[in-house]
Structure formats: C-alpha cells, structure tokens
Amino acid sequence: MLALVAVTLTAAVAPARASEWGTIVAGSSTMESVRTQYGAPTRSETQKVDNYDTASSIYEGAQAPPGLVRMVVDFGILQAGGYRRDVVRSFKLEPKPGVFNRGTVIAGWGRPDRVGKQGDNEVFFYAQGLVVIFAKDGGPAQTLVFTPPQPLDPAKPSR
Numbered sequence: 001m002l003a004l005v006a007v008t009l010t011a012a013v014a015p016a017r018a019s020e021w022g023t024i025v026a027g028s029s030t031m032e033s034v035r036t037q038y039g040a041p042t043r044s045e046t047q048k049v050d051n052y053d054t055a056s057s058i059y060e061g062a063q064a065p066p067g068l069v070r071m072v073v074d075f076g077i078l079q080a081g082g083y084r085r086d087v088v089r090s091f092k093l094e095p096k097p098g099v100f101n102r103g104t105v106i107a108g109w110g111r112p113d114r115v116g117k118q119g120d121n122e123v124f125f126y127a128q129g130l131v132v133i134f135a136k137d138g139g140p141a142q143t144l145v146f147t148p149p150q151p152l153d154p155a156k157p158s159r
C-alpha cells in the first residue's frame with residue numbers, strides 16, 4: 001500500500017517519461033547505475049541475441065523493489081554509436097496485485113497512445129517506451145515493459 005501511495009503522489013506532480021521508472025531509463029541507464037540503485041541482483045543470466053552478448057539481472061523476492069514481485073533488467077543495445085553491452089535495452093516489472101491499476105498507470109504515464117488486446121488481457125502502448133499488460137476482466141497491471149521510444153505505425157489509427 002505504501003508503494004502505491006508513493007507512486008500516486010509522484011505521479012500527481014507530472015507524468016513520467018514512459019521509458020523510465022525508479023531511476024532506470026531504457027536506452028541510457030547502465031549496469032553500474034542499476035546496481036548502484038538496486039544492489040546485486042538475485043541472479044544473472046547471459047545469452048546471445050542476434051550474435052550479441054546480452055545479460056539480464058533478475059531482482060525477486062526480498063531483493064525486488066517495494067511493490068514488485070520481480071524486476072528483470074536486460075542489458076545490451078545496438079545504438080547509433082555501436083553495440084553497448086552495459087546499457088539497459090529494456091526492463092520488465094511484475095507488480096504485486098493491485099499496485100498498478102489503470103488509474104495509477106494513467107496518472108503516472110498519461111493516456112496511452114494505443115489500446116489493444118493480448119488474448120483476454122487489455123494492453124496499453126506508449127510510443128515513448130512502455131507496454132502495460134493488465135489482468136483479465138479489468139484487473140490491475142500484471143506486467144510493465146519499458147523500452148526506448150518505439151515509433152507508432154502511421155497506418156494504424158490512434159486511440
């Protein structure tokens with residue numbers, strides 16, 4: 001409940017840039033800055049993606065930020081200056097039930113650029129770098145995925 005109040009109070013000041021949360025900014029935060037803010041992860045994984053070495057830091061249980069069941073931060077992004085293995089490519093939040101409802105998401109990040117469905121789940125899409133997947137039947141957010149800004153497909157109508 002305290003995490004929800006903190007998010008709501010912060011959101012009341014001004015909507016956040018969609019690609020950021022809790023000091024992590026997809027496309028610019030580094031592995032070092034994430035570890036400085038959140039400490040060592042519960043576990044780490046490495047893999048190859050498109051022939052690039054990538055890493056994931058998983059924070060879960062007691063090591064997850066307040067209000068979350070799990071946070072997964074993926075590192076390794078191809079940018080204009082080349083491949084950066086230590087820069088956040090994307091990160092995923094899995095909140096505890098009820099922490100992020102529709103009202104909290106809209107207060108924090110504004111109205112979505114697109115609304116859609118993934119099976120029975122409603123999905124909010126923000127071109128500035130956020131996808132929110134809600135539980136079935138109007139339930140709270142189950143997953144928030146943060147990325148660098150994603151261009152909208154001009155062929156599809158807006159909201």
